[in-house]
Amino acid sequence: xxxxxxxxxxxxxxxxxxxxxxxxxxxxxxxxxxxxxxxxxxxxxxxxxxxxxxxxxxxxxxxxxxxxxxxxxxxxxxxxxxxxxxxxxxxxxxxxxxxxxxxxxxxxxxxxxxxxxxxxxxxxxxxxxxxxxxxxxxxxxxxxxxxxxxxxxxxxxx
Amino acid sequence: xxxxxxxxxxxxxxxxxxxxxxxxxxxxxxxxxxxxxxxxxxxxxxxxxxxxxxxxxxxxxxxxxxxxxxxxxxxxxxxxxxxxxxxxxxxxxxxxxxxxxxxxxxxxxxxxxxxxxxxxxxxxxxxxxxxxxxxxxxxxxxxxx
Numbered sequence: 670x671x672x673x674x675x676x677x678x679x680x681x682x683x684x685x686x687x688x689x690x691x692x693x694x695x696x697x698x699x700x701x702x703x704x705x706x707x708x709x710x711x712x713x714x715x716x717x718x719x720x721x722x723x724x725x726x727x728x729x730x731x732x733x734x735x736x737x738x739x740x741x742x743x744x745x746x747x748x749x750x751x752x753x754x755x756x757x758x759x760x761x762x763x764x765x766x767x768x769x770x771x772x773x774x775x776x777x778x779x780x781x782x783x784x785x786x787x788x789x790x791x792x793x794x795x796x797x798x799x800x801x802x803x804x805x806x807x808x809x810x811x812x813x814x815x816x817x818x819x820x821x822x823x824x825x826x827x
Numbered sequence: 828x829x830x831x832x833x834x835x836x837x838x839x840x841x842x843x844x845x846x847x848x849x850x851x852x853x854x855x856x857x858x859x860x861x862x863x864x865x866x867x868x869x870x871x872x873x874x875x876x877x878x879x880x881x882x883x884x885x886x887x888x889x890x891x892x893x894x895x896x897x898x899x900x901x902x903x904x905x906x907x908x909x910x911x912x913x914x915x916x917x918x919x920x921x922x923x924x925x926x927x928x929x930x931x932x933x934x935x936x937x938x939x940x941x942x943x944x945x946x947x948x949x950x951x952x953x954x955x956x957x958x959x960x961x962x963x964x965x966x967x968x969x970x971x972x
Binding site for chain 2: 683686687689740741744747748751752756758759760761762779780781783784785786787788789790791792801803
């Protein structure tokens with residue numbers, strides 16, 4: 670139920686933000702279409718804890734701040750490598766263990782790896798993630814497992 | 828107040844432009860598909876992010892800022908998914924990642940001669956010309972051939 674309400678709130682907020690018109694007619698149309706979409710999504714059985722991760726919602730902003738810091742650091746590192754005349758890259762394909770117990774946790778981890786420049790997740794297995802890294806140093810950072818531990822901490826119960 | 832807003836807004840816009848340029852240079856300099864994806868990742872995160880933040884500062888506290896924030900939000904969710912899908916597909920198709928010590932991949936033209944190769948291969952593909960004559964010849968010369 671909470672997930673259905675969450676879907677309706679998100680849809681209504683997006684409608685209000687994107688339309689920018691606040692006449693009674695358009696607001697009624699918006700309300701009707703939001704309710705209709707919620708009804709369809711409910712019938713399709715796609716409204717659950719994965720599309721609306723309410724149980725970890727309060728922990729996500731903390732993780733995002735940390736992730737943005739990591740993304741900026743990685744961006745500066747890759748920028749230096751690109752602008753270096755010697756092009757000091759040593760691409761490597763390797764696997765890191767994924768200790769997350771839920772699919773949602775694994776997806777967050779794999780997406781965080783890809784979002785950080787210099788590392789791209791190329792395959793997600795049952796308990797490993799295959800990663801292509803631009804440099805050996807970037808690969809070592811990821812093998813250290815700091816990012817994986819953080820995701821495992823807040824992913825919640827399976 | 829407006830001056831301060833402009834200074835910060837343009838600082839972010841120029842920063843974003845710098846990272847977009849670096850991403851472009853990286854795509855040209857990198858030896859193979861996978862390393863090029865890393866360079867393109869800079870445009871996805873830092874480039875687009877800084878440009879959007881700069882635009883948010885320029886537009887001030889309005890509905891447009893909320894829309895720009897929404898764009899940034901969705902960009903940070905969708906771009907890693909498409910990157911992952913592309914890299915996964917390339918590996919499944921059997922593309923071998925380049926390792927240090929390998930020669931540059933044969934199928935990839937040298938950036939300095941890439942323009943020349945493109946002009947020599949163009950007449951060999953008449954299909955693309957008939958499919959979209961306006962793109963190359965302009966709207967009024969479409970029936971030249």
